[in-house]
Structures are given as structure tokens and as C-alpha cells.
Amino acid sequence: MEPGPPGSSRPTEPGPCLSSQQGADQAASASLQSAAGAQPGRHSLAVAAVLPAGGCGERMGVPTPKQFCPILERPLISYTLQALERVYWIKDIVVAVTGENMEVMKSIIQKYQHKRISLVEAGVTRHRSIFNGLKALAEDQLNCKLSKPEIVIVHDAVRPFVEEDTLLKVVTAAKKHGAAGAIRPLVSTVISPSADGCLDHSLERARHRASEMPQAFLFDVIYEAYQQCSDYDLEFGTECLQLALKYCCTKAKLVEGSPDLWKVTYKRDLYAVESIIKEKISQEICVVTDIEEDNKYVSHLLEEVLKSELNHVKVTSEALCHAGRDLQQIILDQCYNFVCVNVMTSDFQETQKLLSMLEESNLSILYPVVVVSVHFLDFKLVPPSQKMESLMLIREFAKEVKKRNIWLCGLLISYPQACEVS
Numbered sequence: 401m402e403p404g405p406p407g408s409s410r411p412t413e414p415g416p417c418l419s420s421q422q423g424a425d426q427a428a429s430a431s432l433q434s435a436a437g438a439q440p441g442r443h444s445l446a447v448a449a450v451l452p453a454g455g456c457g458e459r460m461g462v463p464t465p466k467q468f469c470p471i472l473e474r475p476l477i478s479y480t481l482q483a484l485e486r487v488y489w490i491k492d493i494v495v496a497v498t499g500e501n502m503e504v505m506k507s508i509i510q511k512y513q514h515k516r517i518s519l520v521e522a523g524v525t526r527h528r529s530i531f532n533g534l535k536a537l538a539e540d541q542l543n544c545k546l547s548k549p550e551i552v553i554v555h556d557a558v559r560p561f562v563e564e565d566t567l568l569k570v571v572t573a574a575k576k577h578g579a580a581g582a583i584r585p586l587v588s589t590v591i592s593p594s595a596d597g598c599l600d601h602s603l604e605r606a607r608h609r610a611s612e613m614p615q616a617f618l619f620d621v622i623y624e625a626y627q628q629c630s631d632y633d634l635e636f637g638t639e640c641l642q643l644a645l646k647y648c649c650t651k652a653k654l655v656e657g658s659p660d661l662w663k664v665t666y667k668r669d670l671y672a673v674e675s676i677i678k679e680k681i682s683q684e685i686c687v688v689t690d691i692e693e694d695n696k697y698v699s700h701l702l703e704e705v706l707k708s709e710l711n712h713v714k715v716t717s718e719a720l721c722h723a724g725r726d727l728q729q730i731i732l733d734q735c736y737n738f739v740c741v742n743v744m745t746s747d748f749q750e751t752q753k754l755l756s757m758l759e760e761s762n763l764s765i766l767y768p769v770v771v772v773s774v775h776f777l778d779f780k781l782v783p784p785s786q787k788m789e790s791l792m793l794i795r796e797f798a799k800e801v802k803k804r805n806i807w808l809c810g811l812l813i814s815y816p817q818a819c820e821v822s
């Protein structure tokens with residue numbers, strides 16, 4: 401078993417530490433502890449997660465195993481890891497990958513600064529991969545940071561949209577019932593074919609559900625189930641809840657999950673993930689300016705126009721010069737889109753200050769950050785040729801910051817000073 405990278409420690413989010421999110425996480429953690437009968441801070445409930453990621457993604461139909469397929473230039477599994485890392489009270493995340501993908505996985509952990517990750521060798525089937533993950537948690541190996549949890553979450557590495565409240569529900573239910581799993585309404589009716597390939601009967605759709613992930617178990621229950629599991633079940637089974645029932649007489653509590661819990665299986669699913677992520681990271685735009693009157697006035701106008709044009713997007717504006725106090729909070733809350741306003745100047749001081757703050761925040765490690773440097777210039781006062789030269793610098797600048805996943809572009813707007821801007 402491979403421990404995570406050196407220094408992988410308690411829950412620091414890759415990128416900015418989310419003070420507001422952490423507050424929410426701590427509240428969730430407190431409710432988890434109290435719901436689970438544990439006391440916050442004294443007898444906290446030890447929760448770990450096992451992520452099977454050792455498949456080859458045959459149904460995806462591409463050479464790269466689907467968990468490593470890029471979404472916005474970042475591997476799918478990294479989104480799932482981030483979703484779990486944001487959950488304050490999951491202390492260890494064990495990922496099962498094949499030996500040939502171990503180095504790839506380590507580089508992903510390093511590049512995206514994932515924490516609390518331990519790697520184990522995957523098995524030839526999903527159940528065997530999960531079993532290997534459980535063994536890693538069960539054994540108190542000398543040089544291993546892992547310890548046996550009370551509750552273990554099992555979650556497919558190719559289900560990137562898992563929210564804390566769903567995890568909280570399944571963990572709380574597992575503490576009480578021994579096992580729990582997320583379910584979703586069936587979209588298609590399930591039918592049972594006869595031997596001659598004709599319809600034998602169909603199941604009543606309303607009385608059945610699709611079993612999704614995450615699932616959670618009392619560790620001892622699911623570990624015992626896997627230890628008792630037949631080779632046939634290890635080879636052909638697809639349902640952990642069934643193992644808990646069959647081998648430990650534990651009836652899982654079923655928890656309604658959100659629509660985004662689906663498993664990435666086919667190529668079309670990758671396109672769906674990309675559009676959902678794009679939508680998530682384009683929910684907010686921050687207009688940044690310094691406090692000069694002109695700039696403030698223009699940025700206010702710009703903010704109003706954006707608000708009227710982009711009705712599902714939150715538009716805020718912040719002054720750069722308050723040592724970024726408020727701007728820092730906007731970055732911490734993971735705004736990925738910024739418009740930097742420069743009035744009557746073609747230099748990039750304001751934009752450069754913003755870019756430095758964004759780089760220091762590590763915001764762009766996980767998602768691309770978009771910065772539009774807007775320059776309002778009065779061409780009567782200064783001939784465009786003189787300004788264009790300095791503005792062309794933005795191209796070199798953009799090439800440089802693109803390496804750090806910051807997408808910089810420039811916008812030049814003629815802004816005649818003489819005219820009254822109503």
C-alpha cells in the first residue's frame with residue numbers, strides 16, 4: 401500500500417482553504433457527530449472512504465481508463481477526490497488503482513495537491529478493489545498512517561458530483577443501520593427476458609430504485625461481508641449492499657440521492673460532466689478595480705450591465721486596494737471569473753496585482769480562472785498606436801499565466817473623456 405504524498409495531512413482543501421465552507425463543514429461534522437451519538441471533539445466518529453478506481457472503462461470506448469479521462473484538462477478522478485476532500489470529517493481516502501496506473505495516480509495527487517489520499521492495488525473486479533481498500537484500513541501496518549474507521553464510505557471514483565449532505569445522510573444511516581446507500585428513481589423500466597429472448601415480465605418501475613453511490617457501512621460489517629464473500633460474488637457481484645445483507649444479515653437503509661450522483665460510464669457522460677462543471681464555475685463574476693473615482697464609476701456601470709445581461713450569474717465588485725481583504729474572501733469562496741477595470745491606462749498594474757493574488761490563492765490548481773483585463777481609453781488624448789504597443793504585452797503575459805491555468809484576455813474600449821457618460 402502506498403501512503404499519500406509526504407505531508408498529506410488533515411483537511412486542507414487543495415487551493416484556498418474555504419473559511420465559509422469549513423464553517424459549513426464543521427456544522428455538518430457537529431451534526432454528524434451528534435446524530436451518530438458521538439460528541440464533537442471528544443469521541444469523534446472516525447470515517448474513511450474507499451474509492452474503487454481500478455477499472456479499464458471498456459464501455460467508454462477510449463484507450464484511457466475513464467477515471468483518468470480529462471475534463472477541462474483535469475482528470476475525472478481529481479474532481480471526485482476534491483468532492484471528498486471538501487468533506488471535513490472524512491479522515492482518510494483510500495484509492496484502489498491498478499499497478500500500471502499507480503504512478504499516474506501519484507502525479508495527479510501531487511499536481512492537484514490532493515490530501516489524505518492513500519493508494520492500494522486494485523483487484524481484477526470492482527469488489528476485489530473495494531476489498532483491497534478495506535484491508536488497507538483494517539490492518540494496523542507499522543509504517544501506515546491509516547487506522548480502522550468506525551464507518552467506511554464506498555464511492556466510485558467515476559461519480560464526481562457527491563455532496564456533503566448526501567455523504568452525511570448515508571454515514572448517519574449506516575451508523576444506525578449498519579449499512580446505507582444512495583438510490584435514485586429508475587428512468588427506464590426494468591424487464592426480465594425469457595430464455596428465448598422474449599419478454600418474460602417487467603418490474604413495476606415505481607416499486608424499484610436504481611442503486612447509486614455513495615454507500616456507507618459500519619466498517620466491521622462490510623469487512624466481515626467481504627471476508628465471507630464467495631469467489632463468485634467477488635467476481636460477478638455489483639452491489640455492496642447485497643454483500644452486507646447476504647453475509648452479515650444487515651439490511652441497508654436506502655437514502656434518496658441527488659440527480660447528479662450518476663456514474664460516468666459512456667462517452668456522453670464525459671460531455672455531461674464537463675458542462676455541469678463549466679456551469680458550476682461560471683456562477684459568479686467579480687469586477688475588480690482600484691478606488692479611483694473614474695474606475696469605481698465605470699466598474700459600477702459594468703457590474704450593472706453584467707447583472708442585467710447574465711441573470712443567473714452572481715456579479716460582485718471589489719476594490720483591489722483594500723489589501724484584497726474582501727477580494728480574498730471572494731477568491732476563498734471560489735469565484736473563478738474576474739473583470740479587471742483599467743481606465744485611461746494601458747499598463748497592467750491592477751491586473752498584475754490581481755493575478756498575483758490569484759496565484760497565491762492556488763485557486764487555479766483545480767479549475768481554470770478567467771481574467772478579463774478591460775482598458776477604457778480615450779483615443780483622442782492618446783493615439784491608439786502608442787497604446788496598442790503596451791497593450792500587445794498582454795499576449796506575452798497571457799502565455800505566461802496560462803501555464804498556471806489562468807486564462808487572461810484583454811478588452812480595449814474607446815472611452816471618450818469629453819462625452820457625458822449617462
Ligand SMILES: Nc1ccn([C@@H]2O[C@H](COP(=O)(O)OP(=O)(O)OP(=O)(O)O)[C@@H](O)[C@H]2O)c(=O)n1
Pocket residue numbers: 451452453454455456457458459460466467496522523524525526527529530556557558663664665
Ligand atoms: N476491477 C475494477 C473494476 C472497476 N473498478 C472501479 O469501479 C468503479 C465503477 O465501475 P465501472 O463503472 O464498471 O468501471 P469500469 O469497470 O472501468 O467500466 P467498464 O465496465 O465499462 O469497463 C469505477 O470507478 C472503476 O474504476 C475498480 O476499482 N476495479
Ligand SMILES: O=P(O)(O)OC[C@@H](O)[C@@H](O)[C@@H](O)CO
Pocket residue numbers: 526556611612613638639640641663
Ligand atoms: O456495475 P458497474 O461495475 O458498472 O458499477 C458498479 C455499480 O453497480 C455500483 O456502483 C452501483 O450500482 C451501486 O452498487
